[in-house]
Amino acid sequence: MKKILFIASFVAFAFTADAQQTPKTADTVKKAAPNLYNPAADAKADIAAAVKKANALHKNVLLQIGGNWCIWCLRFNDLVTQDTELNKYMNYNYVVLHVNYSKENMNEKVLADLGYPQRFGFPVFVVLDGKGTRLHTQNSSYLEEGKGHSKAKVMEFFENWSPKALDPKSYETKAK
Template sequence: MKALLFGFALIAATTVVAADERIPDYSQHYDPERDPFQDGRDAIANATATQRRVLIELGGNWCAWCKKLDLFINNNQSVRKKLYDHFVVLKVNVSDENPNHEFLATFPKVTGYPHFFIAHSDGSVLASRDTAGFLQEGEYSKRRFLRFIDLWVINNNATMTAHE
């Protein structure tokens, strides 16, 4: 019986690892050593090939809200699946170690982290979104996050303002 349970656990763990292996490194971590220009080119190529939009997520390992957002996404499989089904996520580090000024100079100014920019697969920015809008009673809201994703799905003709 223990061997059977271990087998199921091993299969489940392998499935999670296999799913994460399909997600590029630039989508999984804030890394001050990464080149956001090259990662951006790779994300755009991926988005074009898979007919998705690019979600540029600014933040860093120093950022408590960035860590909470990562936990929220990773602990809500329906959110995680929908996010990665419809977006190529590009995490861009912003820190004292590497503020990525040159890359960020091409974007509107942000006031806090984590912060999202939604881009077409051609790289043009559609919207800027402060992730505080996903909070409800101090926690990230699954309903608000899923609504945000639904509004930006490529086949959705609805438009949304940056502050909606």
């Protein structure tokens, strides 16, 4: 009898503890999901606005193409937003825009206009100048290290495609 009472009280305690947890409804799951990439966004208009802003600020545009479903996209974003040095350099030199690629919206026309960068997988990065000319498409696998991205490789990528690196004046030697 004591065993039955012990088992019954144990089961009742377990159900009580479980009932106190927040139920996982569709609303709570949606709120927890990352929201970097917006499938409903007008990528063409957003890119045009980013180019206009970059031109006015003498920056380049960094398109981060991927989706909220992509763990590597989220890892890259975490690195460049949480690392102070990378974040500062990126924001000083680039207007950053996340361009969605998902089953809800593949942005096929926009990606065709950018030279089909999705061929490299995700995330993939496209650098545009202040006039909207595509300067470079970066396969992110070259920036990976372990289960994330290498800070040194990402910084090198940012530096190599910054406005200063592409400015001919940076390479002119002064006549003596």
